[in-house]
Amino acid sequence: MSRGPVILEQLRAALGVHGVFVRGIVSFGEGEGPLLTDGTTARSVVLLGNIGGSIWPAFSRWRQLPENAGRSHPLDDWSKTIIRPVASSLGATAYFPSDPPWQPFQRWAIEAEGLRASPLGILIHPVYGLWHGYRGALGFAQAIENDVLPAFSQHPCDLCVEKPCVTACPVEAVTAAGFDISGCRSHLRTREGRDGCMGGGCLARNVCPVGASYRYPVEQLAFHMAALQL
Ligand code: B12
Known part of the structure; x- marks a missing residue:
């Protein structure tokens, strides 16, 4: 019998408490997946992520x-702290979106979840909008x-006139x-940028009508903007 359902159950139990969810799974043919630590290639990749502000309480x-205190990349460090032990207990290789060489997280999400x-x-996700x-x-x-x-099956942005x-x-x-990005960062340094996007989040992302109830809490919006401004 395939171990897949057991692996997914263990992952969901271990990471759900931190607000990190199994977002989808990508399958690969022989030799087509990303490298595993033993030098072979993956046959499947399980994507892990947040839905709305789900990670904020545990991370905070x-x-x-x-x-x-005083870490330069606290969210990336926290993600590694909670995901690496689970990877090791399941004999999996962990990949992180912040680690170069960048793994194609967005391409994987398009395939695993049907996102656009x-x-x-x-x-964008039809339910969570841009808040994931x-x-x-x-x-x-x-x-x-x-x-x-x-x-x-239908792209929400095609329905948005x-x-x-x-x-x-x-x-x-x-x-x-x-x-x-340089135009964005220059604006964030101005008074208007500090009073607008920096405190309350990217105005373009905030104005999207899809999944508005999943919008990140204001502290999380400010955290991501501070990271973007670096
Ligand atoms: C470099 C990077 C940035 C750079 C440059 C981004 C850029 N627009 O060029 C900077 C620092 C500016 C940035 C900013 C942000 N980023 Co960024 N970033 C990355 C990172 C680390 C690498 C991206 C990359 O080049 N991958 C390499 C290529 C080969 O991977 P790929 O998946 O195959 O690439 C596909 C996508 O890029 C996709 N794609 C991207 N844009 C578009 C646009 C169109 C029209 C289409 C059709 C396809 C498409 O097509 C590619 C080919 O399949 C990824 C994490 C990761 N590892 O993917 C996060 C990531 C893409 N970023 C993310 C986010 C949320 C942001 C910010 C909102 C963060 C913030 N603080 O507010 C801003 C938004 C900026 C914006 N509007 O684009 C998320 C996106 C999640 C999602 N819902 O899609 C990611 C996945 C990180 C994460 N932890 O989830 N980012």
């Missing part, structure tokens, strides 16, 4: 511990069947050619 508690890119570049992200992924030598239903996300950015950093 961890961050307040004296030994975690929004005009902002980040992927990835905290890690686990590579396995065995095939694991994807038990997560694909998110949708107004596309307020494209016009909401005060410095037009959202362009058809991609995201203008």
Whole structure:
């Protein structure tokens, strides 16, 4: 019998308490997956991530511990702290979105969850909107069947006529050619940027009508903006 369902059950039990969920599973042919620590390649990758502000309570508690003060990348460190022991107990290889060489997390999410890119570049989910992200992924030598239903058959941005996300950015950093990160960062350093996007979150992301009830809590929005400004 396949060990897949047991692995997924153990993962869900170990990580759900931290607000990290199994977001979907990608399957690979022989030799096509990312490298595992033993030098072979993965047959499946389980994507792990947050839905809305799900990680914020557990992460905030961890961050307040004296030994975690003053870290330069606390969210990445926390993700590794909770995901690595689970990877090791399951004999999996852990990948993290922040670690170069970057693994193609967005390509994996498109395949595993049926997500599509929004005009902002980040992927949109029909229920969670733009309010989700990835905290890690686990590579396995065995095939694991994807038990997560694909998110949708129709792209929510195709149904959105107004596309307020494209016009909401005060410095037009959202362009058809991609995201203008230097224009965004320069604006964040101005008084208008500090009073607007820095405190309350990216205006373009905030204005999206999809999944508005999953919007991150204000402290999390400010945390991500501070990281983006670095
Ligand atoms: C480098 C990087 C950045 C850079 C450059 C981003 C850029 N737009 O070029 C900077 C620092 C600017 C950045 C900013 C942000 N990022 Co960023 N970033 C990354 C990182 C580390 C690598 C991306 C990469 O180049 N991958 C390499 C390629 C090969 O991987 P890939 O999956 O195959 O790439 C596909 C996607 O890029 C996709 N794609 C991307 N944009 C578009 C646009 C269209 C129209 C289409 C069709 C496809 C598409 O097509 C590629 C080919 O399949 C990823 C994590 C990761 N490892 O993926 C996070 C990641 C993409 N970022 C993420 C987020 C949330 C953000 C911010 C919102 C963070 C914030 N603090 O607010 C901003 C948003 C900026 C924006 N509007 O794009 C999330 C996106 C989650 C999601 N819902 O999709 C990721 C996955 C990190 C995570 N932990 O979840 N980011």
